[in-house]
Amino acid sequence: MSTLATRLPENSAAWKLPYRGKVGMACLIIAESAIFTIFVVAYLFYLGKSLSGPTPREVLETPSFYTVCLLSSSLTIHLAGKLLERGRRGAFLAFWLLTVILGALFLYGTGREWHRLIYERGLTISTNLFGTTYYSLVGLHAFHVTAGLIMLTIVLLLGLAGRVGPEQSARVDVLSLYWHFVDAVWVVVFTVVYVLGR
Numbered sequence: 001m002s003t004l005a006t007r008l009p010e011n012s013a014a015w016k017l018p019y020r021g022k023v024g025m026a027c028l029i030i031a032e033s034a035i036f037t038i039f040v041v042a043y044l045f046y047l048g049k050s051l052s053g054p055t056p057r058e059v060l061e062t063p064s065f066y067t068v069c070l071l072s073s074s075l076t077i078h079l080a081g082k083l084l085e086r087g088r089r090g091a092f093l094a095f096w097l098l099t100v101i102l103g104a105l106f107l108y109g110t111g112r113e114w115h116r117l118i119y120e121r122g123l124t125i126s127t128n129l130f131g132t133t134y135y136s137l138v139g140l141h142a143f144h145v146t147a148g149l150i151m152l153t154i155v156l157l158l159g160l161a162g163r164v165g166p167e168q169s170a171r172v173d174v175l176s177l178y179w180h181f182v183d184a185v186w187v188v189v190f191t192v193v194y195v196l197g198r
Helices: 002-014 020-046 064-085 089-119 129-160 166-196
Strands: none
Touching: 020 129, 020 166, 064 089, 064 166, 089 129, 129 166
């Protein structure tokens, strides 16, 4: 009995509460996943139900290069976090900057696609059901990429000012989780819009 009593404090001391930043981000990701699920289901439900054109097959072009850019940014942000943990600030900043550039390239690609669809193909959010669901789903994702890029840029500026070091690596990891989520959502959106939807 006495040995059990002496072991309990050791076992309870070994267990730590998870980092609250990660818990908060996990809750945000769960909530955002539910929102994206609703938009994906709406897109699939209304697919092919437009009474007038244009249709996805007629106007959509697969954004392969920009997709590679965004998915590659998951690798660069992961490497940046690992480098920060090791105290290699210069390398961290280089990979963090590369992540920002790759994310910005993806947004640029989205903007170019929208410009082409609106001005060359005449597809707006009010053209038909396809236009409404397409711009809503892809626009929701673009909004999340924009929010992520703003946060990444703030960290980059703080890092350039010398205010980001290994002691902030847990916070950087939390932001990385959000960016990985944005990338994972794009895999779903890309599959639904550019593969299944055509």
